[in-house]
Amino acid sequence: MSENRTNSKRKTGREWRVAAWAMRHPVISSGMPALGYAAATAPEITAAAAGTGLAAAIAWGRAHPDSFDHVVLPHLRNLRRRWLSTTYTGPAWRRNMREANLVREHPSTGELLVPRILRLRSYSAAVETVWVRMLKGQTLKHWMDASEVLAACFNAERVTVEKIAPRKLALVVQRREPFTYTIPAPDIPASVEEVDLSAVHFGFDEFGREWTEGVTDKHILIAGATGSGKNSVLWAPLFTLAPMIAEGSVRLWLCDPKQVELNAAAPIAHRYASGEAACAEVVSEFLEDQQATQAKLKEQGLRKFTPSPETPLNILIIDEIGAILAYASDRVRMVNNKQGLALVGSQGRATGHVMWAAVQEPTKDTVPVRDLFTLRICLRVTAAVHPEMVLGEGARMRGALADEIPNVPETAGIGFKVAERTRTPVRVRAAYAADADLEALVKYVLAERAEHEEQGGSHLRLVA
Numbered sequence: 001m002s003e004n005r006t007n008s009k010r011k012t013g014r015e016w017r018v019a020a021w022a023m024r025h026p027v028i029s030s031g032m033p034a035l036g037y038a039a040a041t042a043p044e045i046t047a048a049a050a051g052t053g054l055a056a057a058i059a060w061g062r063a064h065p066d067s068f069d070h071v072v073l074p075h076l077r078n079l080r081r082r083w084l085s086t087t088y089t090g091p092a093w094r095r096n097m098r099e100a101n102l103v104r105e106h107p108s109t110g111e112l113l114v115p116r117i118l119r120l121r122s123y124s125a126a127v128e129t130v131w132v133r134m135l136k137g138q139t140l141k142h143w144m145d146a147s148e149v150l151a152a153c154f155n156a157e158r159v160t161v162e163k164i165a166p167r168k169l170a171l172v173v174q175r176r177e178p179f180t181y182t183i184p185a186p187d188i189p190a191s192v193e194e195v196d197l198s199a200v201h202f203g204f205d206e207f208g209r210e211w212t213e214g215v216t217d218k219h220i221l222i223a224g225a226t227g228s229g230k231n232s233v234l235w236a237p238l239f240t241l242a243p244m245i246a247e248g249s250v251r252l253w254l255c256d257p258k259q260v261e262l263n264a265a266a267p268i269a270h271r272y273a274s275g276e277a278a279c280a281e282v283v284s285e286f287l288e289d290q291q292a293t294q295a296k297l298k299e300q301g302l303r304k305f306t307p308s309p310e311t312p313l314n315i316l317i318i319d320e321i322g323a324i325l326a327y328a329s330d331r332v333r334m335v336n337n338k339q340g341l342a343l344v345g346s347q348g349r350a351t352g353h354v355m356w357a358a359v360q361e362p363t364k365d366t367v368p369v370r371d372l373f374t375l376r377i378c379l380r381v382t383a384a385v386h387p388e389m390v391l392g393e394g395a396r397m398r399g400a401l402a403d404e405i406p407n408v409p410e411t412a413g414i415g416f417k418v419a420e421r422t423r424t425p426v427r428v429r430a431a432y433a434a435d436a437d438l439e440a441l442v443k444y445v446l447a448e449r450a451e452h453e454e455q456g457g458s459h460l461r462l463v464a
């Protein structure tokens with residue numbers, strides 16, 4: 001008996017399907033009839049109200065574009081993409097799903113079962129996210145395999161797929177390159193108190209959100225081919241940190257094997273080394289400093305450090321980590337560097353010793369300590385295996401097509417990082433500091449430092 005019931009060949013009645021749709025879209029199903037009723041019964045009042053609303057929106061948009069773009073525009077974009085575009089509205093969505101082979105026939109009724117759109121958010125004109133309920137029996141893999149076809153059907157550059165819940169997933173649809181402009185160097189905060197070490201500015205992400213990172217507890221690896229803009233990722237955060245660098249609560253230890261890239265920051269560095277031997281010395285000194293801090297914290301019965309001029313945050317910046325770990329001429333030095341960086345990577349965060357390194361070839365041979373980096377950024381690379389090496393297994397399948405970023409100057413500083421919570425690749429672009437910005441940064445730090453020294457250090461904050 002129960003078998004007969006589940007295998008009925010009749011489809012659910014149209015009225016019930018319409019009712020279900022109306023329940024899923026309460027704003028449209030109640031708003032449209034209400035609007036129709038108002039227009040029919042009081043056309044003048046409805047027209048006047050609509051006109052006033054439109055005029056107010058135009059006035060808002062012209063008077064305060066920033067808040068309008070932030071508050072109103074995303075809703076208008078959501079509305080347009082969801083209900084007025086030819087991608088996601090009923091028949092078009094069904095067609096696209098069919099093209100991508102993501103539909104199936106109901107075994108008894110023959111009805112075409114189509115994955116359902118749950119929500120759409122258009123974060124910018126370039127990117128939108130579509131939450132979808134998969135059909136029973138579908139897996140993330142079905143959708144990942146279909147992502148190229150989906151991109152073609154949606155007329156998008158790429159579609160990445162992310163699992164949200166057992167039958168729910170999100171499609172990140174990139175319509176075009178979101179970064180068509182160079183992001184200027186960040187402003188220097190007015191004072192040390194305004195520096196937030198948990199949100200240091202690096203650039204922007206594809207959703208138009210500020211790209212910030214906490215820097216006290218992260219070792220950062222930036223991979224990218226030559227000219228991909230690795231240096232911009234190393235330089236950008238220094239602007240936010242500038243007041244603390246001047247105060248001495250952030251110390252920069254610079255390893256510049258190529259002897260050019262970090263040279264401009266030498267005057268504000270705690271240590272600066274160019275060339276193989278000097279870099280090895282800095283690595284070893286950095287490790288000694290870490291071990292001394294460990295001993296000091298132990299003596300004081302503390303388990304964590306608080307950045308201050310007495311216990312500073314130490315950042316070891318290595319322009320080309322391969323040059324000190326793999327390509328160096330002296331083997332003993334390479335082994336020492338590797339051991340030193342392994343200890344920094346595994347123990348440094350507790351004492352405020354972190355490393356930021358750039359690398360062109362992110363293989364295990366070049367960066368044997370790769371897994372110790374807790375934030376990894378993959379800019380334009382030359383091989384399809386590199387995004388996986390940098391961002392983790394499956395990253396490329398989830399959309400981190402860093403090897404497909406065109407090798408043109410306009411793409412410098414663009415790459416992917418992996419969102420911490422969801423492991424989804426997010427396209428980011430680092431702010432770019434031109435030579436004049438770097439000079440201004442150095443000048444600022446030196447001037448502030450001189451002022452601090454003149455005041456005899458009385459401004460220094462006491463250790464907590």
Ligand SMILES: Nc1ncnc2c1ncn2[C@@H]1O[C@H](COP(=O)(O)OP(=O)(O)OP(=O)(O)O)[C@@H](O)[C@H]1O
Pocket residue numbers: 182183224225226227228229230231232233261360409412413414429430431432
């Ligand atoms: N974030 C950025 N935004 C816009 N343009 C950038 C950005 N970063 C770099 N560029 C441009 O790209 C050029 C190359 O950048 P950069 O030298 O930093 O690359 P790199 O990856 O460090 O290369 P290499 O490994 O050869 O040192 C820069 O001279 C600059 O013109």
